[in-house]
Amino acid sequence: MEHQNCPCCGSDQITGFFTIKNAPIFSLVTVKSKEEALKVPRKDIELGFCNQCGFIFNRLFDTTIDYFTGGYEDQQGFSKTFMEYLTGISNELIEKYDLKGKTTLEIGCGKGDFINLLTELNQGQGIGIDPAYEEGRQVNPNLTFYKEFYNEKHGDLKASMISCRHTLEHIHNTYEFLSLIRKSLDNSPSTILFFEIPQISRILDIQAFWDIYYEHCSYFSAGSLARLFRSAGYEILDLRLVYSDQYLVIEAKPANETSTTEFEIEETIEEQQARIESFKTKIEEQLNDWRNKLNMLKENGKKVVVWGGGSKSVGFLTNFADIDAIDYVVDINPHMEGNFIPGIGKQYKQPSFLKDYNPDAVIIMNGVYKEEITKSLHEMGVYPEIFAL
Numbered sequence: 001m002e003h004q005n006c007p008c009c010g011s012d013q014i015t016g017f018f019t020i021k022n023a024p025i026f027s028l029v030t031v032k033s034k035e036e037a038l039k040v041p042r043k044d045i046e047l048g049f050c051n052q053c054g055f056i057f058n059r060l061f062d063t064t065i066d067y068f069t070g071g072y073e074d075q076q077g078f079s080k081t082f083m084e085y086l087t088g089i090s091n092e093l094i095e096k097y098d099l100k101g102k103t104t105l106e107i108g109c110g111k112g113d114f115i116n117l118l119t120e121l122n123q124g125q126g127i128g129i130d131p132a133y134e135e136g137r138q139v140n141p142n143l144t145f146y147k148e149f150y151n152e153k154h155g156d157l158k159a160s161m162i163s164c165r166h167t168l169e170h171i172h173n174t175y176e177f178l179s180l181i182r183k184s185l186d187n188s189p190s191t192i193l194f195f196e197i198p199q200i201s202r203i204l205d206i207q208a209f210w211d212i213y214y215e216h217c218s219y220f221s222a223g224s225l226a227r228l229f230r231s232a233g234y235e236i237l238d239l240r241l242v243y244s245d246q247y248l249v250i251e252a253k254p255a256n257e258t259s260t261t262e263f264e265i266e267e268t269i270e271e272q273q274a275r276i277e278s279f280k281t282k283i284e285e286q287l288n289d290w291r292n293k294l295n296m297l298k299e300n301g302k303k304v305v306v307w308g309g310g311s312k313s314v315g316f317l318t319n320f321a322d323i324d325a326i327d328y329v330v331d332i333n334p335h336m337e338g339n340f341i342p343g344i345g346k347q348y349k350q351p352s353f354l355k356d357y358n359p360d361a362v363i364i365m366n367g368v369y370k371e372e373i374t375k376s377l378h379e380m381g382v383y384p385e386i387f388a389l
């Protein structure tokens with residue numbers, strides 16, 4: 001199956017530019033044994049660039065797979081760095097859009113951490129929609145959860161703000177999804193949309209291949225995201241990069257006429273084409289460097305662990321599964337402990353495991369946490385060589 005048309009603008013002017021063979025199709029489902037982990041199906045990824053709107057997507061993405069209902073663990077709220085970020089952005093939104101005491105809704109709320117935080121901070125009501133929500137994870141009486149995919153019938157739920165964090169990159173029919181939300185807002189012209197997603201331009205600039213994995217089918221830049229929002233009937237109020245430029249944030253409201261408001265950070269199609277050309281040459285170097293490094297560690301009998309589970313570790317390890325240099329992956333999310341990484345078959349451990357294991361090298365999957373993680377390691381009396389992506 002190869003998608004011939006751009007899911008954002010419909011154009012068939014798509015150029016393929018990067019392929020990953022045999023990527024596990026799941027990153028975050030919970031798997032209880034090594035055998036089960038190694039049985040997770042694998043499929044190829046081919047990133048395609050739309051020459052009309054600048055959108056990048058996996059042309060080979062299989063839209064028939066159910067990704068989110070089988071024990072999906074994506075909580076990041078166990079990190080202090082992350083919680084500080086989330087609290088900051090919540091307070092900012094509450095003030096900017098006068099959300100005190102109001103109802104807000106979140107599409108793709110996961111286990112409900114963000115909607116819970118927002119509802120505590122704005123002292124209002126919160127609605128969360130996600131098939132992966134798990135009963136009992138949140139106890140706040142001001143929250144209501146719908147354990148389902150967002151659909152037409154949720155359009156009746158009124159809210160002052162609709163947030164959607166780290167969800168759009170999992171959706172193949174991006175235009176259709178934004179149009180569905182837009183349709184529900186015909187009588188709610190003042191409802192604010194707040195979306196947060198990873199941004200592809202940084203991935204291309206630093207060849208962050210660990211941020212490319214099967215569960216993400218849609219890869220937005222500031223330019224392609226803005227063009228999609230405008231074409232789906234929104235006026236963009238703010239568009240910016242956050243979290244060390246890893247994430248893209250967009251704030252918008254329904255527009256009656258096609259909005260023409262453009263933002264400084266929207267790159268042109270030509271700029272993105274040039275970026276992709278540069279990525280194509282540099283990515284081979286980057287992959288070879290890591291391959292050499294891991295081979296060296298393996299040959300010298302070093303104990304190497306990856307810190308930071310989830311999709312980035314799958315994205316990273318997929319490329320070096322043959323070297324088999326890493327025995328464990330550490331994550332601070334207690335719900336992941338003892339599970340095995342889909343497709344990779346390595347086991348998740350709690351950080352305290354490293355005290356006895358005493359690794360020679362730790363590869364940190366997200367450089368944002370380098371300081372926090374280094375501190376934890378030193379507190380345990382462990383002083384490995386540290387690599388941070």
Ligand SMILES: [Zn+2]
Pocket residue numbers: 006007008009010011050051052053054055
């Ligand atoms: Zn397009």
